[in-house]
Amino acid sequence: MDKEINYTESYFADDRVDGIEKVTGKAKFAAEHPLAEMAYAVFVCSTIPKGAIKNMVLYEARNAPGVLDIIYYLNCPTIPGHRPYDKDPNKKGFEWRGLKVFNDNIIYSNGQPIALVIADTLERAVYAASLVKAEYVTEDFITDFEKGKKDEALLKKAGDYKRGEADAYKTAAVFVEDEYTIPIETHNPMELHATTAVWEGDNKLTVYDKSQGPKGTQAELARNFGLDEKNVRVVTEYVGGAFGSALRSWPHVPAAVIAARKVKRPVKLVLTREQMFTMVGYRPHAWQKIAIGAGKDGKLVGISHHAISNTSTYEDFSEGIVGVSQFLYDCPNVNTSYKLLPLNINTPTWMRGPGPATGCFALECALDDLSYKLNIDPIELRLINYAEVHPASKLPWTSKFLKECYALGKEKIGWHNRAAIPGSLKENGMLVGYGMAGGVFGAGRGQAAAKGILKSDGSLVLQSAVSDMGPGTSTAMVTIGAELMGLPMNKIKFELGDTDLPPGPTQGGSGSTSAVGAAINAVCDSLKQTLKEMAIQQVPAFSTAKPEDVQYKKGMLFFKSDKTISISYTDLLQQSGKPEIEVIKDSARASAEAQKYAMHSFSVHFVKLQVHPVTGVIRLEHIVSTADAGKIITPKPARSQMVGGAVGGIGMALTEEVVIDHHFGRYVNSNFGDYHVPVNADTPIIDVLFADKPDPIINPMGSKGIGEIALVGVAPAIANAVYNATGKRVRELPITPDKLLS
Amino acid sequence: MEQEYKENCAGESRRDFLKKSTALAALATATPVLLKAAGNDEKIAGYFEKIPLQLEVNGKVHNLSVEPRVTLLDLLREQLNLTGTKKGCDHGQCGACTVHVDGRRINSCLSLAVMNEGKNVTTIEGLADGEKLHPMQESFIKHDGFQCGYCTPGQIMSAIACVKEGHANSVDEIREFMSGNICRCGAYPNIVDAIMEVKKGGQPL
Numbered sequence: 001m002d003k004e005i006n007y008t009e010s011y012f013a014d015d016r017v018d019g020i021e022k023v024t025g026k027a028k029f030a031a032e033h034p035l036a037e038m039a040y041a042v043f044v045c046s047t048i049p050k051g052a053i054k055n056m057v058l059y060e061a062r063n064a065p066g067v068l069d070i071i072y073y074l075n076c077p078t079i080p081g082h083r084p085y086d087k088d089p090n091k092k093g094f095e096w097r098g099l100k101v102f103n104d105n106i107i108y109s110n111g112q113p114i115a116l117v118i119a120d121t122l123e124r125a126v127y128a129a130s131l132v133k134a135e136y137v138t139e140d141f142i143t144d145f146e147k148g149k150k151d152e153a154l155l156k157k158a159g160d161y162k163r164g165e166a167d168a169y170k171t172a173a174v175f176v177e178d179e180y181t182i183p184i185e186t187h188n189p190m191e192l193h194a195t196t197a198v199w200e201g202d203n204k205l206t207v208y209d210k211s212q213g214p215k216g217t218q219a220e221l222a223r224n225f226g227l228d229e230k231n232v233r234v235v236t237e238y239v240g241g242a243f244g245s246a247l248r249s250w251p252h253v254p255a256a257v258i259a260a261r262k263v264k265r266p267v268k269l270v271l272t273r274e275q276m277f278t279m280v281g282y283r284p285h286a287w288q289k290i291a292i293g294a295g296k297d298g299k300l301v302g303i304s305h306h307a308i309s310n311t312s313t314y315e316d317f318s319e320g321i322v323g324v325s326q327f328l329y330d331c332p333n334v335n336t337s338y339k340l341l342p343l344n345i346n347t348p349t350w351m352r353g354p355g356p357a358t359g360c361f362a363l364e365c366a367l368d369d370l371s372y373k374l375n376i377d378p379i380e381l382r383l384i385n386y387a388e389v390h391p392a393s394k395l396p397w398t399s400k401f402l403k404e405c406y407a408l409g410k411e412k413i414g415w416h417n418r419a420a421i422p423g424s425l426k427e428n429g430m431l432v433g434y435g436m437a438g439g440v441f442g443a444g445r446g447q448a449a450a451k452g453i454l455k456s457d458g459s460l461v462l463q464s465a466v467s468d469m470g471p472g473t474s475t476a477m478v479t480i481g482a483e484l485m486g487l488p489m490n491k492i493k494f495e496l497g498d499t500d501l502p503p504g505p506t507q508g509g510s511g512s513t514s515a516v517g518a519a520i521n522a523v524c525d526s527l528k529q530t531l532k533e534m535a536i537q538q539v540p541a542f543s544t545a546k547p548e549d550v551q552y553k554k555g556m557l558f559f560k561s562d563k564t565i566s567i568s569y570t571d572l573l574q575q576s577g578k579p580e581i582e583v584i585k586d587s588a589r590a591s592a593e594a595q596k597y598a599m600h601s602f603s604v605h606f607v608k609l610q611v612h613p614v615t616g617v618i619r620l621e622h623i624v625s626t627a628d629a630g631k632i633i634t635p636k637p638a639r640s641q642m643v644g645g646a647v648g649g650i651g652m653a654l655t656e657e658v659v660i661d662h663h664f665g666r667y668v669n670s671n672f673g674d675y676h677v678p679v680n681a682d683t684p685i686i687d688v689l690f691a692d693k694p695d696p697i698i699n700p701m702g703s704k705g706i707g708e709i710a711l712v713g714v715a716p717a718i719a720n721a722v723y724n725a726t727g728k729r730v731r732e733l734p735i736t737p738d739k740l741l742s
Numbered sequence: 743m744e745q746e747y748k749e750n751c752a753g754e755s756r757r758d759f760l761k762k763s764t765a766l767a768a769l770a771t772a773t774p775v776l777l778k779a780a781g782n783d784e785k786i787a788g789y790f791e792k793i794p795l796q797l798e799v800n801g802k803v804h805n806l807s808v809e810p811r812v813t814l815l816d817l818l819r820e821q822l823n824l825t826g827t828k829k830g831c832d833h834g835q836c837g838a839c840t841v842h843v844d845g846r847r848i849n850s851c852l853s854l855a856v857m858n859e860g861k862n863v864t865t866i867e868g869l870a871d872g873e874k875l876h877p878m879q880e881s882f883i884k885h886d887g888f889q890c891g892y893c894t895p896g897q898i899m900s901a902i903a904c905v906k907e908g909h910a911n912s913v914d915e916i917r918e919f920m921s922g923n924i925c926r927c928g929a930y931p932n933i934v935d936a937i938m939e940v941k942k943g944g945q946p947l
Contacts, residue, residue: 019883022891023875023898025826025866032825065791122820123811190830190838190926191892240828240892241926273831470890470927640886640932647928672835672924679921683930 014636016475017494018238018468027238030210031194031270038196039068041259041269042125043252044115044132045278046107049344049665050141050313053105053114053134061117061131066124068263070132072115076102077261079254081224097315098347101251102258107136108314109346110666111278113251118259118267141344143665145285148341149308155339156311158318161326163392168302168333172293175301176369180290180362181732184310184658185283185651186276187351188677189469191240193280194270195253197260206233209253212246212467213506218499220249221257229499237497239469239507243648244350245280246469247508252279277658277670281349284309286321288362298376298384302333305362311340312347320355325363326392327598328440329385334392344665350508352648353712356440361733364437364716368723372422378436378720379406379415390598398597398698401691402438405604405626408689409436412624413606422727430610430619433725439603439713443630443695443704445590446511449502450519452481452527455580456573458555460487462523463495464516466504470644471707472637473512479634480517480701484524486553487569502584510601510705513633514698515587521700522585528552530581534572541565593697603627603709605646605717609684611725616737618654618722620684625714630704631694638706642688645710650678652711653718654734797858799824800868808855815839815850818865826866826895830924837923840896840903841865847903849922866895869902877945878902878936885936889927897923901937902947910941 021027046053058070082100101113115132119125142148149155169175196208205227211217214234222229239246256269271279286309293301305325311317322336351357371378383406389396409415418434419425425432450464462481468474477494481487495501505515532550535542535557542550542559551558557572559565573581593599606624611617625642632638655676661668669675694702715733722740723729730739792807799822808817815832818824818841827850830838834852841850842864869876878898881887888894900923904910909919916934925933940947 015883016886018891020875022888022894023866023879023882024870025824025895027891028825029828029892031829032819034823034825121809122816123809127811188926189890189892190828190836190924191890192829239890241890243926270829273833273835470888472889636886637889640889640927640929643931644889644928647930648926671833672831673833677924677926678928678930679924680930680933681917681921683917683928686931 014634016472016637017478017489018474029191029238029240030208030236031196031268033196033208035196035198035266037265039118039120039263039265039267040122040125041116041118041256041267042129043113043275044117044129044134045275046110046112046114046134048107048136048138049110049143051107051136051138053107054137055135056115057133061128064124064128064131066119066121067128068118068120069259070115070117071102071259071262073102073105077258079224079258080226098248099251099314101255108312109278109344111275111346113255113279116255116259118263141665143343143345143660144662145287145310145341145343148343149287155308155341156316158338158340160337161322162335163326164333165302166335167304169291169293169304172301173296174370174373175291175293176366176373177291178366178369178731180288180365182286182358182361183733184285185351185656186658186675187243187245187280187282188276188675189241189243189245192271192273192276193246193250193252194268195256196266196268197256198266199260203227204231205257206235207253207257208235210239210242210246211236211249212239212242212469212508214465214467214497214499215503216506217249217253221253224254225257232499234499235497236467239467242469243352244354244508247350247506250280273672274670277667277675278346281347281351282658283351283354283358284311284317284348286358288321288358290325290362290366292366292370294370294374296374298374298381300329300331300385303331305336305359307359308339308341309358310343310348313342313344315347316340317348319350321359324356324359324440327387327390328363328438329382330387330391331385352645353439353441353708356708356712357652360437360439360713361716361719364713365719365729365731368435368437368720369729379410382406382438393598395596395598398593398599399628399630399693399695400602401628401693402602402604404691405602405628408691409604409606409624409626412687412689413608413622415606418724422724427610429613431613431725432608432610433721433723434606434608435717435719435721435724436604436606437713437716437720439605439709440600441510441705441708441712443514443599443601443698444511444594445518445699446505446515447587447589448504448515448519449584449586450516450523451502451582451584452523453580453582454527454569454573456570456578458487458491458568458570460485460492461495462492462520463501464504464519465499465501466496466512466516467507468496469507471512471641472634473507473516475637476513476633477516477520480520481524484521485527487555491555510707510709513701513703514705517633517701517703518587518699519585522587523583526583526585527581530583531557531569531572534576535567538572538575539565539567590698597697599698601627601629601704601706601709603713605649605713607717607721609718609721609725611722611740616740618735618737620650622685624687624689625710626689627706627709628691628693628704629706629709630698631702632690632692633701633703638690639688641706642710643686645707646686646714647678647683648711649714650682650718652733653715654736657734793856795856795859797861797863799863800865810854810856812855813851814841814853814855814858814863817855818850824865824867828892828895830893837900838893838896840899840923842899842903847900866899869898877940877943877947881936881940885932885939886929887933887936888925888929893923893925897925897933901933904937905941906947910937913938
């Protein structure tokens with residue numbers, strides 16, 4: 001009677017569960033759902049940074065073959081959610097914070113969508129869009145960050161902080177004080193943002209969207225179009241990267257929805273790569289001034305950290321840039337300030353490691369400078385100032401294995417070969433440098449719901465409306481389910497990316513595994529409880545079993561003390577006449593835990609590189625990324641995520657920079673030929689080492705997030721290695737050869 | 743008239759290509775007049791704007807009628823529903839649209855569909871033999887040569903060609919000859935490992 005489930009195939013294999021779909025081209029992304037009568041929409045975008053549309057000439061475009069409609073501000077139906085508060089005082093919360101597409105003729109940025117051409121084929125839509133002409137009234141604008149930041153009248157306060165004495169660094173025996181700048185960087189995931197919208201009648205809407213949060217997009221669409229959430233379905237089964245760009249909806253989402261309603265056909269709207277630079281956010285341009293003072297023993301006396309980052313003129317976006325100086329190291333006196341500079345460009349958004357990625361560039365480079373001034377090894381300097389408890393809240397950390405990370409990385413990179421005097425180490429005529437820097441990001445646990453359906457054939461379906469933009473959320477959820485239920489991975493399917501499923505969180509801030517994993521954990525506990533109750537009914541021997549006497553392995557319930565007493569899940573369901581058992585569970589946000597503990601993931605990145613002494617060309621040789629991300633659930637994808645973060649950090653450090661022509665207020669390098677993201681040849685050997693120690697508090701799996709800390713700290717580690725190699729400190733990213741020659 | 747285009751487009755030689763170009767130019771001049779005469783009738787416009795195209799995709803011969811401005815990429819994705827080939831930039835800068843045409847890797851966004859008359863196109867959908875994956879597909883899974891999976895079809899098509907071209911003899915060589923395929927998730931080291939294993943395995947690709 002005890003038929004074991006066949007698990008001759010991979011049991012806890014580490015391959016991605018969606019690997020076959022991805023390598024065969026079967027995985028369907030947002031623009032790849034074939035629908036009958038599909039119409040194609042193409043944006044016409046503004047060519048000025050500020051002003052208003054005076055006139056639009058649509059005649060030629062309207063008469064071009066295949067054109068179904070052209071939507072612009074004069075004929076766009078009023079979107080309920082785009083109405084201002086004062087027009088509808090009873091419906092608070094209706095006001096849309098972002099750009100209200102086609103709402104009026106005001107131009108806020110270059111590249112702003114001003115019309116949408118819908119035609120029966122893509123080619124006809126593209127051609128007709130080229131025929132739309134706009135005349136503008138132009139106004140004075142500002143796109144120059146460097147110019148704007150000097151004008152106090154333009155700046156908006158975004159938060160100050162003080163602990164102990166302000167500017168205490170000045171009283172220290174040794175201090176450094178410098179300015180750091182990062183340019184605008186863009187997410188530019190490989191999949192273009194796309195929305196396919198389909199209406200059924202006037203009240204039911206389905207949207208295939210590139211979104212990190214299907215539930216969030218559903219809520220936004222329901223609110224904006226005055227629909228019941230249950231009548232809005234958002235499908236995001238596969239998301240081709242995002243890194244933050246799909247954390248919220250951008251103008252193309254409502255635009256596609258409006259278009260589909262107007263032409264009464266499914267409408268597909270895919271952004272161009274150029275539009276990916278001006279329509280879906282970016283990491284803001286940021287200036288920082290940081291000063292750190294220490295005693296001769298290396299003990300920190302004070303940190304002062306000030307930042308200004310840009311936002312748009314129609315929406316404020318801020319991120320925790322200076323926050324890292326408040327808690328990453330133990331320092332009695334810290335003061336920080338943060339201001340926003342509105343520019344006539346589109347709104348920035350969270351991009352991988354938002355806040356700490358920018359803040360750690362300044363903090364970790366300044367600490368490196370300080371280490372040379374003190375003549376203390378940079379790792380040693382960090383250990384001297386190691387924070388045993390959170391320095392601001394004084395709360396203990398749920399777990400912190402940062403010292404292990406320092407030790408692992410130091411050994412692997414060969415830190416003992418590092419020269420203490422910059423520019424003194426040479427190999428084969430190249431200057432050689434070693435550098436290191438730390439990263440950090442919050443590691444809480446958000447709310448999530450999940451469903452489990454255990455079927456009589458012994459297979460398990462797990463569900464939650466979360467996206468998987470690449471980290472391997474599906475693989476992690478199947479792994480968690482497999483371990484808890486004692487089932488082989490190939491018997492478990494994780495279904496995601498559909499708002500018809502139980503509500504999952506938006507994938508962001510390195511929180512998916514923690515939140516959804518905790519919900520899966522609750523589902524599996526409940527399933528096991530039900531199985532045990534059924535076993536007691538079916539197998540008399542189980543009636544004497546105490547909870548701790550029952551084990552769940554290999555698709556069966558076992559009596560711990562007598563392994564001959566067992567029953568398979570399959571038999572149990574079949575004998576009790578049930579085709580399946582279904583459970584929905586909710587896992588709450590870790591609010592109570594957050595009152596008692598500080599929760600963070602930590603990383604330390606080590607770099608060895610070469611610099612050509614004449615040309616200044618940098619050649620990365622080796623990166624070692626170490627992390628305390630709790631227990632690692634899926635080692636292979638987790639390693640890949642760290643490698644990917646390091647590659648992102650290489651771009652931030654060495655190549656990525658949006659360039660604006662301030663005469664026209666327009667991006668000049670909005671394509672992959674001119675905006676340089678790292679390619680294969682830019683990538684060195686990358687080793688990843690995890691502390692791999694379970695966190696006892698944050699979630700039942702013991703995991704912490706990886707996505708952000710994979711990138712946070714990489715750019716300063718590279719900058720520090722460049723300094724070690726050359727003696728030149730570059731404080732304006734990216735570190736291009738010209739900056740090393742000047 | 744249609745027969746004439748068929749004849750013009752059937753060949754592969756430079757002379758045939760020139761003949762085809764001339765025919766296209768003639769069509770381009772004629773179209774607006776004819777369109778006007780036809781009173782913007784969609785069907786007539788469609789007839790004059792499209793030209794016949796025969797090409798083999800993944801072993802299947804397609805007899806199509808396409809507008810000359812349709813790229814091979816958009817033909818595959820929007821008309822043949824072969825969405826495994828991805829659009830990443832439409833400018834030949836990212837490699838996501840890489841397919842094989844007569845065994846060579848090309849960026850399908852930079853090739854007009856009509857330029858491929860009579861040619862043999864292989865896309866990611868044409869690699870596996872039923873359930874049996876191509877060795878490069880297997881190796882990408884084993885070495886985790888992707889995260890989000892969007893650039894993956896292009897990477898795999900490029901990787902197979904990279905080995906066949908004889909450009910996979912060392913890690914550095916692979917890095918160089920795979921640099922036309924951008925992976926924003928940063929799976930490059932894993933992609934190199936996947937290719938190295940296939941190269942060492944020596945299986946026929």
